Amino acid sequence: xxxxQDANSRLAxxxxxxxxxxxxxxxQRWLSEEKATLHELAxxxxxxxxxxxxxxxxAMKKLKNAIGTDLVLA
Numbered sequence: 709x710x711x712x713q714d715a716n717s718r719l720a721x722x723x724x725x726x727x728x729x730x731x732x733x734x735x736q737r738w739l740s741e742e743k744a745t746l747h748e749l750a751x752x753x754x755x756x757x758x759x760x761x762x763x764x765x766x767a768m769k770k771l772k773n774a775i776g777t778d779l780v781l782a
Contacts (some may be wrong), residue, residue: 722774730767737764
């Protein structure tokens, strides 16, 4: 139980450290009931789907580094 609380706390802190766009992309792509597509987010931010994929990848890397290697994200 303590491990889960610690993991949740580290994840919340790591998400808070992301810029607004990266945080929104991760929330829309991974945490929403109705997951957004790369193309939907690309239209929203007026960039290419490839750019959204790059931003998502960088944000995930930052999260993994911030929370540590012992907590694995799916």
